[in-house]
Amino acid sequence: MTPAVEFIDVTKRFPGATSPALDHVNLTIDPGELVCVLGTSGGGKTTFIKLINRLHDPDTGTVLVNGQDVSQVDPVELRRGIGYVIQQTGLFPHMTVSENIACVPKILKWDRGRIDARVDELLELVHLDPSDFRDRYPSQLSGGQQQRIGLVRALAASPEIMLLDEPFGAIDAITRAKLQDELLRIHRGSGKTFVFVTHDVTEALKLGTKVLVVDAGRVQQYATPEELLAHPATPFVRELLETQGYTPEGRRA
Numbered sequence: 210m211t212p213a214v215e216f217i218d219v220t221k222r223f224p225g226a227t228s229p230a231l232d233h234v235n236l237t238i239d240p241g242e243l244v245c246v247l248g249t250s251g252g253g254k255t256t257f258i259k260l261i262n263r264l265h266d267p268d269t270g271t272v273l274v275n276g277q278d279v280s281q282v283d284p285v286e287l288r289r290g291i292g293y294v295i296q297q298t299g300l301f302p303h304m305t306v307s308e309n310i311a312c313v314p315k316i317l318k319w320d321r322g323r324i325d326a327r328v329d330e331l332l333e334l335v336h337l338d339p340s341d342f343r344d345r346y347p348s349q350l351s352g353g354q355q356q357r358i359g360l361v362r363a364l365a366a367s368p369e370i371m372l373l374d375e376p377f378g379a380i381d382a383i384t385r386a387k388l389q390d391e392l393l394r395i396h397r398g399s400g401k402t403f404v405f406v407t408h409d410v411t412e413a414l415k416l417g418t419k420v421l422v423v424d425a426g427r428v429q430q431y432a433t434p435e436e437l438l439a440h441p442a443t444p445f446v447r448e449l450l451e452t453q454g455y456t457p458e459g460r461r462a
């Protein structure tokens with residue numbers, strides 16, 4: 210099976226930085242996984258996902274997406290096959306909800322009927338009534354609704370890979386839990402590969418089929434939530450779990 214994503218000895222150092230943002234990273238993400246990238250601020254989580262869609266390029270090493278070295282792929286072409294969701298949503302304020310969702314399908318020259326049907330299908334997927342929401346502008350939505358639109362916009366053309374960078378970070382706890390449940394349902398229904406950045410241990414353990422813990426640019430552990438809880442691989446992982454209330458037995462302290 211060709212991995213969805215593979216990092217081979219990848220190092221990324223930003224100009225002027227004393228230490229690399231990512232340091233000799235090697236790992237493989239299998240198709241269909243939901244990998245949560247977990248760590249404290251500045252550890253390299255965002256850098257990791259931006260290397261997948263070429264918002265950054267590595268200094269050394271190779272990033273492969275679906276078996277292809279991304280440095281050999283036109284970035285615009287590459288990003289068409291990779292959904293990207295960020296906390297600030299990036300919704301276009303002067304476009305309606307349906308125009309926002311239709312962006313990539315339009316670029317791909319889908320016909321009008323197919324686009325309209327897809328917009329309605331996606332709105333229903335996140336429990337927003339199409340007749341109510343289709344023609345609203347982003348400023349007429351709550352924060353949670355904006356996140357749902359950001360999510361389904363990235364899903365519109367069914368990309369093989371979805372990158373999500375702390376998408377629910379600015380949302381209240383109840384809405385956040387609902388969005389997490391919706392994301393899990395969407396991931397399971399899609400069979401696609403999701404990479405989800407978070408600094409919240411509970412979120413990573415709830416969502417991840419695997420959790421990738423990074424700190425100071427290094428992989429601390431890459432394991433299932435169960436393995437992570439039972440056998441924290443480094444003092445950093447143990448401390449991260451303990452400070453958020455998790456003991457090695459997997460119970461909240």
Ligand SMILES: Nc1ncnc2c1ncn2[C@@H]1O[C@H](COP(=O)(O)OP(=O)(O)OP(=O)(O)O)[C@@H](O)[C@H]1O
Nearest residue numbers: 223224230248249250251252253254255256257408
């Ligand atoms: N464009 C950039 N130029 C210079 N340094 C950068 C740039 N982007 C990130 N860095 C540095 O690289 C390191 C890793 O940053 P990164 O954004 O990947 O961390 P993070 O784990 O996502 O943090 P956070 O949770 O705060 O978003 C940090 O030290 C950061 O200051």
